[in-house]
Amino acid sequence: MDGTLQERARATRRSLLEAAAGLFAERGYAGTSVNDISARSGRTSGSIYFHYASKEGIALAVVQDRFANWPELAPRYTDEAVPPMDRLVALSYDIAQSLAEDPVTRAGARLWAERDTINVTLPDPFGLWTAAVTRLLAQARVTGDLAAHVRPARAARALVRAFFGLCSLTEAIEGAATVNDRVADWWQLTLPALRVAR
């Protein structure tokens, strides 16, 4: 393929992925057919099978594109000018917003919740978050901001799971508009145990 063809293929894959993500987020995996994706993207179903092989293949691509990888968040949490604990809090609000508003992230979360009904192994989406949080807590230890009894890897595991549960249940019960407030309530209950008292 020459450059133009590669670019065109990439644009096609992207438009298929975004159309599928919108449908998965709204209707779930079982409620979305290859024909629906074709209709929404304006591409043929042959194009879907060519680029993603199956409905399972496009679901896997949606989960990997954002929910399990967070490509856009990396710059934010590596900025060493900001204290690590502040970066952790900022990161959580970014993720909460993405879970509430970004269709590809939302679709990834919904597909992961429906994983038992999808005939493909989806990646554990929390490994990467947990590694990132562990790193930030370890940096906070170095800068003297982490309370003595906190063990970074254990704490990160509990924080990530509790945080994701908070965001997804808040959205389910109250809607996306209140997620930010509930995350603030949760940090009030959590930061005192993490921070060294000054």
Added chain:
Amino acid sequence: MDGTLQERARATRRSLLEAAAGLFAERGYAGTSVNDISARSGRTSGSIYFHYASKEGIALAVVQDRFANWPELAPRYTDEAVPPMDRLVALSYDIAQSLAEDPVTRAGARLWAERDTINVTLPDPFGLWTAAVTRLLAQARVTGDLAAHVRPARAARALVRAFFGLCSLTEAIEGAATVNDRVADWWQLTLPALRVAR
């Protein structure tokens, strides 16, 4: 109906509910048919339709039976001989164990997670937990054990959602055997903000 018939009807309803719960917990709502429930319970599908009207009806009954109501937990958290914050922690371990081990509770949690695919409105299962936690925190305020900045209703909402997320994700990622340990890690990160420093 005379007494014996009523008792027999109750026993039939119970055995249908437990057979359905076992199947819903293992295979999910879509993966369970009325015929499957009939085969597992050893009752006719006519009996299922007579007692629960539909597969939706029996799913609703499963959610209401335990996951959304916690009938067995009430005595534990009203024992005033135990300090309210200790009751809160004990309650959380009871619920975590029930979510990990009791088939009817597990089925309720799974059906709630799959609620978008079930054609009936399931009750919000967190209202009752949140009210119970609010009451315990308010009692801890009275006994002087609750930190000054904590507002019981707001804190209860965040605690219940974070806790449920922690339990269900831990089970999904690591299996039921580690849930207790992760709840302990989580309380270490949460109790310091709730308790008055002594």
